Amino acid sequence: ILNVEQSPQSLHVQEGDSTNFTCSFPSSNFYALHWYRWETAKSPEALFVMTLNGDEKKKGRISATLNTKEGYSYLYIKGSQPEDSATYLCAFIAGTGTASKLTFGTGTRLQVTL
Amino acid sequence: DAGITQSPRHKVTETGTPVTLRCHQTENHRYMYWYRQDPGHGLRLIHYSYGVKDTDKGEVSDGYSVSRSKTEDFLLTLESATSSQTSVYFCAISDDRGYGYTFGSGTRLTVV
Numbered sequence: 569i570l571n572v573e574q575s576p577q578s579l580h581v582q583e584g585d586s587t588n589f590t591c592s593f594p595s596s597n598f599y600a601l602h603w604y605r606w607e608t609a610k611s612p613e614a615l616f617v618m619t620l621n622g623d624e625k626k627k628g629r630i631s632a633t634l635n636t637k638e639g640y641s642y643l644y645i646k647g648s649q650p651e652d653s654a655t656y657l658c659a660f661i662a663g664t665g666t667a668s669k670l671t672f673g674t675g676t677r678l679q680v681t682l
Numbered sequence: 683d684a685g686i687t688q689s690p691r692h693k694v695t696e697t698g699t700p701v702t703l704r705c706h707q708t709e710n711h712r713y714m715y716w717y718r719q720d721p722g723h724g725l726r727l728i729h730y731s732y733g734v735k736d737t738d739k740g741e742v743s744d745g746y747s748v749s750r751s752k753t754e755d756f757l758l759t760l761e762s763a764t765s766s767q768t769s770v771y772f773c774a775i776s777d778d779r780g781y782g783y784t785f786g787s788g789t790r791l792t793v794v
Contacts (some may be wrong), residue, residue, distance in 0.1 A: 600780060604783075611785035611786060612785050613785075614783060614784075617781045617782075638778060657724065657725070658724075661780055669730060670727070670741065670780075671741075672717075672724045672725040673724060674722065674723065674724040675724055
């Protein structure tokens, strides 16, 4: 069983704060790393798919970086807004990517208050 | 989400009864997955399929079976439901590269 860890488990910030979370994954046999945003009572929504060491992705105020050699990815949110409140999941795919099984971390729950 | 639907959305069943959950897709994707979501565990893979009649076990497959007789449908069966199988079940689909995962809306199953 692959070990994918996320920290912190939960985070409470005020509107306008910038924040970041960490995802750690096995550094060997890397294929891809996914980030998802998951609002309560909804289904996970894909944010980024990252495949290359040094990858940086950006979508609005949210960005992510990837270091496959040391096995970590950071997700950044700039100027947090209440609508950013959600659980952020990372998921790792090992090997060649065939039968593309995602192994999920347990998530970072972000709450943004006014 | 568009292209993937789960049924039922909610179900309450008694211990020992069989239960089947259905996942239906209209994207013609080869890969389909069943995950369960539990507090403190995130999403854990139960079974997955890489084609019609091609399935394999995931991390938490005990007590579950699956079938895929058509590209569009992936069924998850609890042969004899137990209280430990009370959970929210998510189906997902992906393309061959594994880059585009889409999740269904989930099925909340309560075993009493």
